Amino acid sequence: MKVYLAGPPFAEEYRRRAAVLVDQIGWEAVDPMRRDYRGRTEGKEAEIVTSDLAEIESCDAVLAAFTSPDEGTAMEAWYAHTIGKPVIAYTGGTPPHPWTVYVSDAVHAELERAVRALGEGANR
Secondary structure, X not given: OEEEEEOOOOOHHHHHHHHHHXXXXXXXXXXXXXXXOOOOOOOOHHHHHHHHHHHHHHOOEEEEEOOOOOHHHHHHXXXXXXXXXXXXXXXXXXXXXXHHHHHOOEEEOOHHHHHHHHHHOOOO
């Protein structure tokens, strides 16, 4: 099983922790930031978005860090929701926006609980 790690571009700590926790439940973390375009996105928007969409499609679920406002994370979660992929939201304690709740199958303040929810929902 593979999970797409959606989150703000500078959320390195989230991505690092999530990858370790995802590995512990036997899943593979797919981190779109391995294709790091920070500071050089101009003219590459279509490449970035189509790559992200293809990776979301290839994954079994999306783990979305809604710890701070980020348009990309919101769009990735919305897309996954619209194609029927489970979305698990991690808020870090930030009160979830109504759209976050709407597109998510589960919303958790703690990253560990959010990742456990992936494993619990694997047999949907």
